[in-house]
Amino acid sequence: MYGFSRNGGGLLPRLALCAAALLGASVAHAAYPERPVRVIVPFAAGGGADIVARLVFKGVSEQLGKAFIIDNRGGAGGIIGTDAVAKAEPDGYTLLLGQSGPNAINPSVYSKLPYDARKDFAPVTQLTRYPYVVAVKKQLPVDNLKELIALAKRQPGTLTVSTAGQGSSAHLAIELFMRQAGISINAVPYKGAGPALLDVVGGTVDMTFGDAASASKQAQAKNVKAVAVTGAKRSPLLPDVPTVAEAGVPGYEASAWHGVLAPRGTPEPIIRTLQAAIVKVLADPALKARLAEDGIETVGSSPEEFNRALLAEIDKWHTVVVEANIKLE
Structure with missing residues (x-):
């Protein structure tokens, strides 16, 4: 609640200070990015995740006018690179190329993880499914x-x-x-x-x-x-081959995916800026065609949609891991 001071200060000066602070924060976020952004891919260069990251963020760099640098940090089933993002400054300058393994499966197959897949990340958008x-x-x-x-x-x-x-x-x-x-x-x-x-x-x-x-x-x-x-629909690479659900196991669906996540606490205006730029890149017909060559479908979801999908994936695979008694150390 606003109050009045005894030295002549009052509501209007305080409101002016608050407005200036909010305007400064808004301008800072509007200018994002002001320097190169690092995108950590938690797998070695040359693999599927690396290829997707380089294709997508080349376009994002062109959209936003700053370099998005791919940083490959493979090892431990994606844990090393994923943890690096979980512990990074939440300022929008360190992002994660997330994938179903490190972000949806590892929380169940490993007894201990250095990061919390549910709480340590701010979803930006789902890039693909395959x-x-x-x-x-x-x-x-x-x-x-x-x-x-x-x-x-x-x-x-x-x-x-x-x-x-x-x-x-x-x-x-x-x-x-x-x-x-x-x-x-x-x-x-x-x-x-x-x-x-x-x-x-x-x-x-x-x-x-x-x-x-x-x-x-x-x-x-x-x-x-x-x-x-295994997907929800047939692959364009094999249009005559049915899905598992069509072929005799109703309700079955299993797809892997890539997505972009930021450290928890990353300002929402930055998340929205990134999401809008990435979705625009994913809509490019040339990019869609290039990824389709590998049987990969582009998605481009909102942060809220991606968050719901990620939490559902964590729950889904947790049930499978428990029933199959799969444990890694």
């Missing part, structure tokens, strides 16, 4: 998902499925599939999606949930059989 392809070796006597499920039920625990790593988003998609389909398949962890897919091509393992770009190429070359995609 499904996995259920690819089986060509020697397996199945031609569609229903036949694969039937075979797994006849031979419980005998089929093998390669994963991109224990606790990875592809691994969780497999665990969710097994539970909803009522089957048991032996999951074999690999160091990455590439080796996991190559051993299906070579016939060493029976199947994998591979990334759409690589798995579709192998399917088109008839090195594997693509029997379903």
